[in-house]
Amino acid sequence: MNTEDEIHLWQHCHHCNESPITGVRYECQDCPAGPDIDLCSTCFELYKQGKISHPQEKTHFSEDTLHKFLSRRGELAKPIDSWLDIPMPEGNDPQVENGFVVRPEFCFAGKSVFGGHGFVVNTSKGLIFLTALHVLDEVIKKSNIDASVENNQYTGKELPQVINTVNLYDVMEDKWMFYDIGLCGEMMVLPDARVGEIEPISYRDISAFTLKESINIRAGTLAMNCPDIGEPIWLVSKMSDRSRSREAVVVDKTAHSFVFRYESNEPLPKYCSGAPLLNKNGQVVAINVGGGFFKNQRFGHANHVGNIRQHLGLN
Numbered sequence: 001m002n003t004e005d006e007i008h009l010w011q012h013c014h015h016c017n018e019s020p021i022t023g024v025r026y027e028c029q030d031c032p033a034g035p036d037i038d039l040c041s042t043c044f045e046l047y048k049q050g051k052i053s054h055p056q057e058k059t060h061f062s063e064d065t066l067h068k069f070l071s072r073r074g075e076l077a078k079p080i081d082s083w084l085d086i087p088m089p090e091g092n093d094p095q096v097e098n099g100f101v102v103r104p105e106f107c108f109a110g111k112s113v114f115g116g117h118g119f120v121v122n123t124s125k126g127l128i129f130l131t132a133l134h135v136l137d138e139v140i141k142k143s144n145i146d147a148s149v150e151n152n153q154y155t156g157k158e159l160p161q162v163i164n165t166v167n168l169y170d171v172m173e174d175k176w177m178f179y180d181i182g183l184c185g186e187m188m189v190l191p192d193a194r195v196g197e198i199e200p201i202s203y204r205d206i207s208a209f210t211l212k213e214s215i216n217i218r219a220g221t222l223a224m225n226c227p228d229i230g231e232p233i234w235l236v237s238k239m240s241d242r243s244r245s246r247e248a249v250v251v252d253k254t255a256h257s258f259v260f261r262y263e264s265n266e267p268l269p270k271y272c273s274g275a276p277l278l279n280k281n282g283q284v285v286a287i288n289v290g291g292g293f294f295k296n297q298r299f300g301h302a303n304h305v306g307n308i309r310q311h312l313g314l315n
């Protein structure tokens with residue numbers, strides 16, 4: 001296989017912004033999972049020569065030593081050409097109130113980090129705060145926990161032991177860091193949740209927290225079923241044009257993956273992993289996990305409601 005034919009649909013180069021990355025991709029093993037960990041082969045050579053900086057954001061790890069990178073092979077573009085052919089259905093954007101989508105702040109061992117997005121759903125087991133597991137990757141790495149798919153010994157109890165508190169902030173407010181909605185309760189033990197699956201497989205990328213009754217949040221509801229290929233869904237967050245959702249169409253669905261194509265290529269908020277995806281009835285159908293470009297179209301993938309219900313033990 002010629003490496004030039006390979007693409008990495010779900011990763012972009014954080015230096016030159018190549019999206020998708022073609023050829024060999026270099027993935028940092030020291031930085032937390034997120035949009036700033038991958039380099040294309042050209043930029044990786046420049047990094048080794050000290051000509052470009054990594055990590056990009058000073059808020060992340062900032063040791064002077066070089067970070068460790070692993071080279072990754074991509075996949076041939078052919079199987080995903082069909083994702084471009086599904087037509088975009090008609091649909092009306094859902095109404096999104098303040099206090100539904102939040103930014104979580106995880107406090108642990110005297111430190112605190114903001115991790116992506118999240119939201120609350122009202123279930124038969126009470127109110128539950130949901131987000132992706134990989135938004136906790138900085139907590140995981142700094143706590144020397146191995147929650148990767150390779151580790152069969154991980155029980156799901158390790159993270160709840162190190163996380164002291166989780167503050168939630170209303171993402172729809174302009175200065176969201178000043179709009180503290182309240183605290184989560186305990187992190188729930190989800191023995192099958194893991195980070196590090198090969199994208200777009202994302203059925204284990206979930207974390208869940210109980211909620212205090214007094215919290216000032218607007219809870220959503222989980223849909224019973226996952227939408228079919230061709231149905232519309234909406235990613236909910238605060239967009240740069242101040243709208244609150246972005247329409248997409250489901251283009252692929254398996255027990256382990258859920259892929260959709262956005263109607264527009266407008267940028268999404270940078271850290272929108274963990275944000276909810278809604279169906280046309282406004283019910284939650286998935287937790288947003290990743291995104292990328294293919295042939296100038298923006299795609300996303302998510303952990304769908306069938307998997308969410310299984311992890312939480314809901315019928």
Ligand SMILES: [Zn+2]
Nearest residue numbers: 013016040043
């Ligand atoms: Zn590059």
Ligand SMILES: [Zn+2]
Nearest residue numbers: 028030031067
């Ligand atoms: Zn790094």
